Every structure is written in structure tokens, then in C-alpha cells.
Amino acid sequence: MSFDVGLVGKPSVGKSTFFNAATMNDVPEGAYPFTTIDPSVGEAYVRVECAAPEFDHTCTPNLGYCEDGTRFVPVRLVDVAGLVPGAHEGRGLGNQFLSDLNEADVLIHVVDFSGKTDIEGEPTEDHDPREDIDFLEDELDMWYLDVLEKGIERYRSGYHGEEAAIEEDLATQMDAFRTNKDEIKQVILSLDLELDPDTWDDADREALAREIRKRTKPMVIAANKMDTPTAQANFEEITADPDYDHLTIVPTSAHAEKALKNGDEQGVLDYLPGDSEFEIVEDVPAEKATALEQISEFVGEYGGTGVQQAIETALFDELGSIAIFPGARKPQEDGTFLQDCFVLEDGATAEDFAYFLHTDIGDGFLHAHDVRSGRQIGADTLLDHRDVVEITTTN
DSSP states (O other): OOOEEEEEOOTTSSHHHHHHHHHOOOOOOOSSTTSOOSOEEEEEEEEEEOSGGGGTOOOOOSSSEEETTEEEEEEEEEEOOOOOTTGGGTOTTHHHHHHHHHTOSEEEEEEETTOOBOTTSOBOSSOOHHHHHHHHHHHHHHHHHHHHHHHHHHHHTTTTOTTOOHHHHHHHHTGGGTOOHHHHHHHHHHTTOOSOGGGOOHHHHHHHHHHHHHHHSOEEEEEEOTTSHHHHHHHHHHHTOGGGTTSEEEEOOHHHHHHHHHHHHTTSEEOOTTOSOOEEOSOOOHHHHHHHHHHHHHHHHHTSOSHHHHHHIIIIIISOOEEEEEOOSSOOTTSOOSOOOEEEOTTOBHHHHHHHHOHHHHHTEEEEEETTTTEEEOTTOBOOTTOEEEEEEOO
């Protein structure tokens, strides 16, 4: 599993329910602050159309599973604990929260769109979900700004010598955010700023910190509890607000996803995660039948419960990741075929894929083959989503 998807949200918004629904783990759930203290890590999945049917064979997954032509590829989901206002100043779990958060490649911010929890995670009425969206972005921006200011101090101290460029010192100070001097220089210029921090005012520095944060810590909003009328009204209002055009907001009901998965495991329902419909295959009590009817209406209207969709949006849309199958045109002698499917960064080449599989394979890379076309491809060939690639190596 090559990516970490970080799950974040204030207390009591259903974040742990989302995590449990996605991973079918059993972390504590409760309507009180800090139900979760340490980050919980579980295996979630993204859906990829399986390539095996194109070769008239059946795949034999090593990891994850395949059902009805859909490959469920494992990704790591991390339930990050401790978000409260003032986290960047040490409130709540403070630095621990920020450190855990920084390990994630992309974030899913779970927000209670029903407005039933206030900014501290306490029960309330008519809370505006925009406040929750804003406060996480503000917390992250202030965190980035603090590190940025230290980078400016580093530059002014002459740490790298008189000829050093500002982007070099900022990149050194902010390397934990997985950025580099070229990206930082690009951001500075994109904001029409000079490459001289003495010309930047407070607003310039805040804008720079925010833009670096947006590029290095992409985010999806999981609009949770969307199976309520109030949440649906809030969703319509917020998605029409141009101030939130920079965010992808996915209508979600973590409670519905968990109920459907539980029903499927118990043999009561036939449900494939992410689907917009399900089938009741056993008799159920009238009360449960009514609840399932409500869930059916919700998933039909929104195309699913949103849990699966939020994870896939984060990984494939926000990060631009691609899924690659290592394999050949026919099964091995033991009958195995397309055992693996891996998620790689956008822009990955055939040689990158070889190194991803194993350092020795990369070191001995000779060439690769596009299995579908049979065409030989070179080390610098860019791979596309769902490519089936065979590596030829001396090792």
C-alpha cells in the first residue's frame, strides 16, 4: 500500500464511524470529544475495473479482492485524532495531531453537515458546517505559516550563504511537507510575488503558506449525515457558494455504509461497496425494512453512501493516482493471474514501476511490455491508469 489517506474531523462528527465503515474495523465510536486518542490504521479499498476479463481469464488477487469485475485494491486509511480549534497552538493533542496528520498523502475531512455538533464537537442545533471547513483549513494554514516564517528567518540569517535563494531555505525548512525548491519557487511566482521575502507583507506570507498547503496536503470534504433533510439543505447551499469551489464535497452517510456492510456480512443483504443499490435477500423486521428503505432512497439519489466515493475521490481525483497491474497475457503454471494491482503516483514511468516493485528489479531494468498491445516500452514511458505491464529485468 503506497499511499496514506488521512481521516480528520472534529470530535463527534462520525469520523470513527466512517473509518469503521470503510475498514470494517472496530475502533470506539461515541458522541464525546477524543473518542479516538491515537491514530487508528486500517485497510480500506479503492475500486478499479479488473483487467482480467480482457484476457478471458480470472484474476487471483494476492491482496484485496475482486467481485463482479471490480477489483478492490487496498489503501491505508489513518484515523487521525485530535482536531480542535487552536491545534497549531498546542490545544487538544496539538503537535501530536499535526505530526500524525503530516504523514498522510491526502486528507478526507469528515464534516457533520446536519449542524448538530458545534465547533468543539458538543451537541447543538443549526451549526453552520462552513465553520468546520474553514477552521481546519485555517489551522493548517497557520501551521504552514509558522514553518514558513522560520524558513524566512533562516534565509535572513544567511544560513546558506549570501548567494542562496529564498526558495532553497524555504524548501529546507518545509521539507517535511514533501515540497521542494522548484515547487516553492513556482508558487511564489504564481502569486506574483518577488523572490525576496522583504517585499512580502503579512497577507502575502499567509497567501503563500495557504497555497503551499493546498498543493502539498490536498483535501476532500466528506459531507457526513447527509441522510437528513437539514444536511441536504446545507449541502445545496455550500456547494453553490463560490468560496468553496476549490474543494470537492462528497455527500456521505457513514452510518448507512456501515449498516449495508453489516447486512451483507450477515447474509441479509447483497451489497457491493460503492454501489448505488442493494438487494434484501432475507426477511427482516418491519422496523429494519423501513430503515433500509430510507437508505435505499439515499444511495439512489446520491449514487452511493459516499464512503467509497470519498476515498476514491481523494486518491484518484485529488492526488491523480493511477492503478497498474503487473502481469502477463496468460496465467502462470500454478494458475495465478494478475495477482497484484498497485496504486502509483501520477506521472509514473515504466522504470518507476519497476523500482516500486523492488529495488533489484529497478536496478536490472531492461525494458517493459504493454501487455494489451504487446508493444515494448522504454524506461521513461509514462504509464496510464489500468495499464497491464510486464517488466523485463536482469535481476
